[in-house]
Each structure stands twice: as structure tokens, then as C-alpha cells.
Amino acid sequence: MPKDGNMIQNETALALKSHLTRIRNAFKANPAPTANERIDRLKRLHNAILDYKDRLIAAVDQDFNGRAEAETLIAEILPILEGIHYNQKNLRSWMRQSKRSAPLMLFGSDIKVHYQPLGVVGIVVPWNFPIFLGISPLAGAFAAGNRAMIKGSEFAPRTGEVIQAMLAEYFSEDEVVFVNGDVDVATEFTKLPFDHLVFTGSTQVGKIVMKAAAENLTPVTLELGGKSPAIIHDSFPIEEAANRIAFGKGLNAGQVCVSPDYILVPRAKLDAFASAFAKEISSSYPTYVMNSDYTSIITERQRDRLLDNIRDAKDKGAEIVEINKGQETFDTGRKLPMTLIKNVTEDMRVMQEEIFGPLLPLIPYDTLDEAIAFVNDRDRPLALYYFDWDKARAEKVIRETHSGGVCINEVMTHTMVDDMPFGGVGPSGMGHYHGHEGFLNFSKAKGIVRKGKFNATSMIAAPWGNRMYDLYMKFQFKRFRKHK
Numbered sequence: 305m306p307k308d309g310n311m312i313q314n315e316t317a318l319a320l321k322s323h324l325t326r327i328r329n330a331f332k333a334n335p336a337p338t339a340n341e342r343i344d345r346l347k348r349l350h351n352a353i354l355d356y357k358d359r360l361i362a363a364v365d366q367d368f369n370g371r372a373e374a375e376t377l378i379a380e381i382l383p384i385l386e387g388i389h390y391n392q393k394n395l396r397s398w399m400r401q402s403k404r405s406a407p408l409m410l411f412g413s414d415i416k417v418h419y420q421p422l423g424v425v426g427i428v429v430p431w432n433f434p435i436f437l438g439i440s441p442l443a444g445a446f447a448a449g450n451r452a453m454i455k456g457s458e459f460a461p462r463t464g465e466v467i468q469a470m471l472a473e474y475f476s477e478d479e480v481v482f483v484n485g486d487v488d489v490a491t492e493f494t495k496l497p498f499d500h501l502v503f504t505g506s507t508q509v510g511k512i513v514m515k516a517a518a519e520n521l522t523p524v525t526l527e528l529g530g531k532s533p534a535i536i537h538d539s540f541p542i543e544e545a546a547n548r549i550a551f552g553k554g555l556n557a558g559q560v561c562v563s564p565d566y567i568l569v570p571r572a573k574l575d576a577f578a579s580a581f582a583k584e585i586s587s588s589y590p591t592y593v594m595n596s597d598y599t600s601i602i603t604e605r606q607r608d609r610l611l612d613n614i615r616d617a618k619d620k621g622a623e624i625v626e627i628n629k630g631q632e633t634f635d636t637g638r639k640l641p642m643t644l645i646k647n648v649t650e651d652m653r654v655m656q657e658e659i660f661g662p663l664l665p666l667i668p669y670d671t672l673d674e675a676i677a678f679v680n681d682r683d684r685p686l687a688l689y690y691f692d693w694d695k696a697r698a699e700k701v702i703r704e705t706h707s708g709g710v711c712i713n714e715v716m717t718h719t720m721v722d723d724m725p726f727g728g729v730g731p732s733g734m735g736h737y738h739g740h741e742g743f744l745n746f747s748k749a750k751g752i753v754r755k756g757k758f759n760a761t762s763m764i765a766a767p768w769g770n771r772m773y774d775l776y777m778k779f780q781f782k783r784f785r786k787h788k
């Protein structure tokens with residue numbers, strides 16, 4: 305008898321549960337891995353990545369139907385190695401209990417915070433950086449002494465298979481398990497009672513995942529998307545801005561969570577920016593279709609979504625500038641030319657949804673305050689980019705806007721810094737990982753009071769109103785008298 309959908313779903317759920325039970329039991333048997341044990345896991349992860357580097361690059365290339373080796377090296381492999389190294393170097397000091405101060409009532413007590421591994425961390429991965437977005441949270445989870453289960457993206461299945469084989473070779477099934485599968489698998493995965501769940505993906509699915517996690521009160525880190533703006537100040541050389549933005553926007557053909565989504569350009573400089581940007585893109589990518597430096601769109605569905613959005617903008621009056629299209633035809637395959645969109649209006653889909661591809665709306669503005677207000681009138685983005693040599697104005701933009709992270713005179717590279725947190729705000733996400741913040745995210749900060757032989761509280765204990773109690777209250781309310 306053929307299996308029906310429910311039976312398959314039940315089997316998936318059971319298989320996932322049995323992985324979690326096994327890994328959790330292993331964690332229970334060793335709930336406090338030493339620094340050396342954690343470093344050993346990180347070293348194995350480092351070696352695994354080096355051994356599988358070429359296979360990973362080839363798999364991503366296949367999944368995308370064309371992605372440059374350099375992009376996978378720059379945006380996935382090297383940042384993973386950097387992150388592992390940074391965790392390895394710092395975890396001993398992060399693991400140390402931190403000494404805190406005692407309130408008066410606990411005078412003489414020892415107050416400490418103990419950073420304890422949570423247990424088993426679930427990690428859900430999107431397709432756009434299918435290696436980095438699985439392995440980087442794993443490195444953070446390992447550094448904090450956890451074990452993990454990872455769910456790869458159904459749109460990067462070959463990469464998923466390679467990562468699965470890599471982790472199975474370098475780790476026991478008690479340490480980490482990688483599962484591949486579609487949305488049904490993802491749904492069952494996110495229902496598991498993990499000790500923490502890291503979800504990287506769209507804001508829309510993030511809401512579903514958070515609901516599923518809420519059933520178990522599993523804490524979540526949501527690494528979501530959004531529309532990350534770039535603002536170019538009138539005083540900033542427009543060619544320089546175009547050069548710096550083109551480098552980032554070209555990467556992965558714009559399929560990056562922190563890709564500049566639209567550019568706010570001083571009104572008088574809009575055309576100058578458009579031609580400088582076109583020049584930069586044309587020089588980086590003299591052709592598209594047969595050019596292995598230029599990444600394809602991951603699926604036909606995504607390509608059609610982008611084409612629909614261009615059509616929608618055009619129908620509503622936008623000017624579409626396909627950069628350097630030349631004689632190339634884009635009918636087959638999944639490449640799309642870098643496309644500027646001018647004369648955009650609010651009702652166009654390109655101004656309502658995250659773009660996540662090689663389209664770039666240009667929006668003119670007159671004053672910096674107007675540009676800031678434009679950003680603040682919209683959902684809080686994952687990143688904000690501001691181009692201006694003037695530091696005071698840049699500080700104003702930092703102070704007056706909300707975003708997950710900021711780059712000044714630069715785009716996207718804040719994701720590569722391990723010595724600071726990465727994460728969104730509001731609709732672009734919650735929680736942080738990378739570096740020390742990642743360690744904290746994957747640890748329970750457990751507060752501990754250790755009382756010594758001296759017991760201050762016994763001196764003020766009931767029967768209330770005794771002399772020491774009165775003195776204590778008098779003293780405290782003298783300390784806490786009203787402010788003038």
C-alpha cells in the first residue's frame with residue numbers, strides 16, 4: 305500500500321525526534337564540555353571545511369546553476385574559517401565565570417555569572433548562503449558547548465548533501481546531525497523542543513517558525529530579511545559611492561540578505577549615479593549569460609518573481625534600465641541583468657517587498673532629514689548604508705535610524721566582522737550571533753549567589769522591627785532618598 309502524506313509526515317517527525325533524543329541524551333551525559341572539548345570540535349569543523357572546500361564550492365555552483373568560486377570563497381568559506389578561529393581564540397575567556405557586585409543585603413557574598421551550554425541548538429538554513437548560514441551558527445553553538453541539528457534548504461539540495469556527508473565524517477551523530485528536506489521536513493523540524501532555535505530566512509516564514517517554537521517555549525534567534533537602504537550624501541563623490549555599492553550589489557546577483565535594496569540619491573545626482581553604477585557593473589561583468597563570475601538566480605520561481613516585479617514597476621510608470629544587456633538573450637537559464645529602476649512609486653512591488661536579486665530602485669531626495677524620514681517610515685531594515693566623509697553627520701544617521709547593523713562608506717561587510725554582533729531588529733529579526741554575542745546567545749547566563757560563613761541577612765531577620773532591621777531600613781532609605 306503506498307504511503308499517504310500523513311504517514312510520511314509522521315515518519316519524518318519520528319525520525320527527527322529520535323535524532324533529537326539521541327543528541328540530547330549525549331548532551332546530558334556530558335553537560336559541561338571543557339574548553340578543550342569545544343576547541344576539538346571547532347578544530348574538526350575547520351578541517352572538515354578545508355577537506356570539503358572544493359566539493360562545497362562545486363555543489364553550490366550546481367545548486368545555483370552557476371556561482372563563481374570566488375563568491376563562495378569570499379562570502380562563505382573564509383568567513384566560516386575566520387569565525388571558527390575567532391571562537392577558538394576567545395572561548396576560554398568567554399567561558400570564565402564573571403564576577404558581579406552584591407547588593408547590601410548580601411554583603412560578603414560572592415556573586416557570579418556562570419555561562420552554561422543550553423543543550424541542543426536547532427539551525428534552519430536558507431538557500432542563498434547555504435554553507436555559511438548553517439556552519440557559522442554551528443561554530444557559535446559548539447563554542448558555547450552545545451550540540452546541534454541543522455536543516456538545510458530544499459533549494460540547495462546538493463550543498464545539503466555535501467554538508468551532510470562532511471559532518472557525518474567529522475562528527476558523531478551524537479554531536480551534530482544535518483537533515484535535508486522540503487517545507488514538510490522544515491515544519492516538523494521547527495516543532496522540535498530544541499533548547500534554542502536559529503532560523504535564517506524570510507520574515508514571513510520567521511513568523512511561522514516563532515509560533516512553532518512558542519509551543520515549546522524554545523528561545524529563537526531570527527535572522528530575517530528586509531529592505532536595506534543606502535543613503536548617499538550630497539557631498540560624497542558619486543563615482544566612489546557607485547563603485548562601492550556595485551561591488552556589494554553584484555555579489556550573488558543581489559541575493560544577499562544585506563544587499564542594498566534601494567538607494568536614496570541626492571536629486572541632482574541621480575543620473576550621475578545611474579551612469580557611474582552602470583559603468584562599474586559593466587566593468588565587473590562585461591557579459592552575463594556565459595560569464596561564470598556572475599551568479600544565476602537560484603530557481604525559475606525566483607527569476608519569475610523578479611521579472612514580475614520589473615513588469616509591475618514598468619506598468620506603474622517606472623523607467624527600467626537594464627545595464628549592459630547588449631545582445632544577450634536571457635530566455636533560457638536563470639541569469640538576469642543588473643537592472644536600475646527609476647521613477648519608483650510606493651505602490652510598486654519593488655518598494656513593498658524585499659528585492660533579493662539584481663534590481664535596484666533609485667530614489668531621489670532633497671534633504672538628509674527627508675532621507676532619514678523615508679527610512680524611518682518603513683520596517684526597520686537588517687542593514688543601513690550611509691556614504692559621507694563627515695563623521696558628525698554619519699553619527700546623526702546612526703542615532704536617528706534603526707537597523708540591524710550599519711556600514712559607513714561601505715556596504716555589507718559588517719557581516720564579516722566576528723568581533724561584533726550580527727542580527728536584525730523588528731521585522732528584520734531578533735537576537736544576535738557571531739563572536740562573543742553568539743557565545744552569549746547560545747549559553748544560559750546563570751546567576752549564582754555564594755554565601756560564606758558570614759550571614760548578614762540573619763541580623764535583620766524576623767521578628768521584624770528589631771534594632772538591626774531598623775538601622776538597615778534607615779540606612780537604605782537615606783541612600784535612596786528622593787532626587788532633587
Ligand code: NAD
Nearest residue numbers: 429430431456457487490491494505506509527528529561
Ligand atoms: P525561507 O524563509 O523561504 O526559507 C528558509 C528556511 O525555512 C528553509 O530551510 C525552509 O525549508 C524553511 N521553511 C520554509 N517554510 C517553512 C515553514 N512553514 N516552517 C518552517 N520552516 C520553513 O527563506 P529563503 O528563501 O530560503 O531565504 C531568503 C530569505 O532569507 C530572505 O528574506 C533573506 O533576506 C533571508 N536571509 C536572512 C539572512 C540573515 O542573516 N538575516 C541571511 C540570509 C538570508
